[in-house]
Amino acid sequence: HMGKFLSIRGLIKKTVEVRPRVLKATFQCERCKEISIIEQDDTQRLKEPFKCEGCERTQASTDFRILVERSVFVDSQKIELEELPEELEGGARAERLTIYVKDDMTGTVNPGETVVINGILMSQPQRNKQGAKSPTFEIFLEANSIDPVDTDFSDIKPTPEETMDIIRASKDARLWENMTHSISPSIKGYDSIKEALILQLFGGVPKEQPDGQRVRGDIHLLLLGDPGTAKSQLLRYMSRLAPRGRYTQGRASSAAGLTAAAVRDEFGEGRWSLEAGALVLADNGLACVDELDKMEKSDASSLHEAMEQQTVTITKAGINATLQARCSMLAAANPKDGRFSQGSVEYLKQVPANVTPALLTRFDVIFTIPDEPDVDVDRDVSSHILKSHLLGEAIAREKEGDSSREVRKVIDDNKPDLTVPFDTSFLRKYVSHSKKYIIPIMSDEAMKKIQDFYLELRNPVSEQEKKTGNRSISITARKLEALVRLAEASARVRLSDVVT
Numbered sequence: 001h002m003g004k005f006l007s008i009r010g011l012i013k014k015t016v017e018v019r020p021r022v023l024k025a026t027f028q029c030e031r032c033k034e035i036s037i038i039e040q041d042d043t044q045r046l047k048e049p050f051k052c053e054g055c056e057r058t059q060a061s062t063d064f065r066i067l068v069e070r071s072v073f074v075d076s077q078k079i080e081l082e083e084l085p086e087e088l089e090g091g092a093r094a095e096r097l098t099i100y101v102k103d104d105m106t107g108t109v110n111p112g113e114t115v116v117i118n119g120i121l122m123s124q125p126q127r128n129k130q131g132a133k134s135p136t137f138e139i140f141l142e143a144n145s146i147d148p149v150d151t152d153f154s155d156i157k158p159t160p161e162e163t164m165d166i167i168r169a170s171k172d173a174r175l176w177e178n179m180t181h182s183i184s185p186s187i188k189g190y191d192s193i194k195e196a197l198i199l200q201l202f203g204g205v206p207k208e209q210p211d212g213q214r215v216r217g218d219i220h221l222l223l224l225g226d227p228g229t230a231k232s233q234l235l236r237y238m239s240r241l242a243p244r245g246r247y248t249q250g251r252a253s254s255a256a257g258l259t260a261a262a263v264r265d266e267f268g269e270g271r272w273s274l275e276a277g278a279l280v281l282a283d284n285g286l287a288c289v290d291e292l293d294k295m296e297k298s299d300a301s302s303l304h305e306a307m308e309q310q311t312v313t314i315t316k317a318g319i320n321a322t323l324q325a326r327c328s329m330l331a332a333a334n335p336k337d338g339r340f341s342q343g344s345v346e347y348l349k350q351v352p353a354n355v356t357p358a359l360l361t362r363f364d365v366i367f368t369i370p371d372e373p374d375v376d377v378d379r380d381v382s383s384h385i386l387k388s389h390l391l392g393e394a395i396a397r398e399k400e401g402d403s404s405r406e407v408r409k410v411i412d413d414n415k416p417d418l419t420v421p422f423d424t425s426f427l428r429k430y431v432s433h434s435k436k437y438i439i440p441i442m443s444d445e446a447m448k449k450i451q452d453f454y455l456e457l458r459n460p461v462s463e464q465e466k467k468t469g470n471r472s473i474s475i476t477a478r479k480l481e482a483l484v485r486l487a488e489a490s491a492r493v494r495l496s497d498v499v500t
Helices: 159-168 177-182 193-202 231-241 296-309 375-399 405-418 424-437 442-457 465-470 477-495
Strands: 005-016 019-029 033-041 062-067 072-082 096-104 114-127 133-148 221-225 245-249 259-265 272-276 286-290 311-315 318-325 328-333 364-369
Touching: 005 096, 005 133, 159 177, 159 424, 177 193, 177 477, 193 221, 193 231, 193 328, 193 364, 193 424, 193 477, 221 231, 231 245, 231 286, 231 328, 231 424, 259 311, 272 318, 296 311, 375 405, 424 477, 442 477
Parallel strands: 096 133, 221 328, 221 364, 245 286, 286 328
Antiparallel strands: 005 072, 005 114, 005 272, 019 033, 019 062, 019 072, 072 096, 114 133, 259 272, 311 318
């Protein structure tokens, strides 16, 4: 594809400051003062005169000084483009490509935006630390145009037949059961958590108030549990299921962390660049943040704005930018001491120090998952896990050419128990259809029920709380908004125009 005009769709990962780039460089020979004008090409190296046209000395025997005031410049910018997460297969690592833009295309995009960039794919030799050319080439795209892409669910379109299947499924009396059984089927139980994950997937209705204030419709969930309670497994599954899902660790590997940052690195060639973190890259999707208790302090404070206002503001080193982070957040964390205290039921008082009360109030739903022995539950879970492994072994044997009756019997006996009502493709299309066409409105009855439940939550629920005035988690008006979002999401699951 070298030298060809290409159209590439991707996610802006990083942008460098806009800087002038020379198109027509005017040089002066230091020996005879002869002027030479050199047209620059699209490679990223400055072309200098090989030989002076006056004294005919070469670069080895004279120096050429660039005359900035007599040269022609244009604005230029370096951008890093990353593959879209929904286009990756089997958890593959997203590839990145360097893009060079110039003139009126500079400064038009921010990290986290999805774009289509048209341009010519080019290459040049890499250089080692001593500046010598390497036999390895680096590739880049010289951009001709940048077109923003609408990042709603329009790219996930059910066929007319699939739309009818979605409508039929929504009217099924076993809708919720079918939905919960389709979420992470390898994990037994957790029905309440899976219902909440379904509501998060569909989300509430984002609203624009008369005063211009935006109220988010995205639902934030926190799973606070002991190690080994399948939290990470749930997060990884949801990041693959959700359109534009993104999985990351609390202690993020990049300098951008969970939100965004102005960084100086090799990509920026010593200049400041703006790099998007997980929540910005998950714009209009789902950010799954594992090990939230291990996040950096800088991330903890920046999450406040990202979760509620759904923007990330960066003001540093001359960079002033506001990036969009309109995503739901599914986070998992371990308790303060690594595990919940045995015999304690006040789980929310064992929240890790990094998850501050201000951050905790921004989660719409919080689940505590203690790992407590229960013979019946443990028997069901262990049977489910063993069946999953047995089925996996049999399928592996069959793929290797074992067509024996015993292997076939194992598959036939166990596959129905592990078959989901809705596969991932159907669920994605169901969510896409609902979010595109269903904007529910609350009924008077629903408003009354939500208000009554909120007022009940606001009252102290134990004698201890009445005496001390301390609560494990404060109940504020944010929780009322959370109830509205959950009710709207429930209506969307049912494809109902009314919240009942």
